[in-house]
């Protein structure tokens with residue numbers, strides 16, 4: 427089973443692994459494509475583009491082609507789900523948790539590039555399957571996956587249901603683990619009174635070819651890095667950061683974003699807005715790094731709100747927009763040096779000021795009694811994927 431490691435696979439991969447493992451596939455038979463690279467696109471995707479689109483969607487052709495033609499391991503099925511909505515932590519506090527329409531439709535348009543001359547799936551003995559899945563509605567997911575996969579995988583409804591449950595369990599486990607890890611980082615920062623960086627981006631910016639590992643430069647300089655998607659959601663922390671505003675009636679719940687974002691339909695966009703709010707409040711996050719890809723229509727309306735939210739408490743905000751294939755190493759180095767300069771110069775002052783906005787003795791300073799070494803975050807040259815447990819390229 428080959429799965430292109432693209433778009434919202436980055437935050438749902440454990441669902442697919444858990445689902446397929448429960449159906450009896452061995453881990454070595456679940457193959458993800460490699461991280462995006464120019465070489466991957468040139469070798470396996472060239473001439474197969476069918477849409478003029480944002481950069482992360484354009485890159486998908488290379489991932490499809492790598493799984494089809496470049497396998498270290500022969501695949502029988504290429505699984506590229508059309509993900510319609512997400513099991514977001516904001517569900518119930520927002521209007522909806524849908525994916526970007528380009529994310530949803532991209533498997534169909536990318537597939538077309540491999541059919542336009544002749545059917546390259548059939549030619550390579552690969553069955554292509556692209557189930558439409560509403561991941562925020564587990565009951566519907568059972569039916570959707572049964573309908574689209576029962577022939578390919580010889581499934582019955584009961585085993586599909588068991589596998590879907592296993593998929594959600596696996597997803598919850600990895601998210602729980604990563605949030606706990608983020609909390610350890612924040613606790614370490616709180617106890618040492620040291621600053622850290624929060625990355626405000628879409629899940630696929632963890633792909634080293636899409637996000638260009640910009641945050642790794644800051645990590646290498648000694649500033650721990652958190653990804654917004656995995657911000658800790660423990661009640662004591664949320665109460666400390668947002669409790670005063672809930673009691674003042676400004677928001678209904680710590681996860682409420684209606685004060686800053688009313689049309690909250692898009693899952694990743696909602697999460698970006700909430701994470702901007704959390705970063706603005708958390709004292710030890712003294713810098714927010716905003717990443718956005720070339721031609722991203724979904725991000726455009728969020729640029730100003732996120733910047734204003736973050737800067738409202740004096741937190742540093744740096745945006746790398748229109749990221750595409752080129753990694754302007756020199757340009758990135760100059761900008762990260764600027765970020766490092768500002769962080770080194772102003773973090774102490776930012777932490778002290780942000781602490782005055784919150785009740786004293788928050789849970790992060792109380793929880794840790796003895797100094798611990800800084801928890802592990804992705805190091806330079808190591809993608810978030812390896813920390814998350816996404817397997818690597820074909821055959822990995």
Ligand code: SF4
Nearest residue numbers: 480526528722723724
């Ligand atoms: S969110 Fe933006 S970059 Fe991502 S798929 Fe949608 S339009 Fe493209």
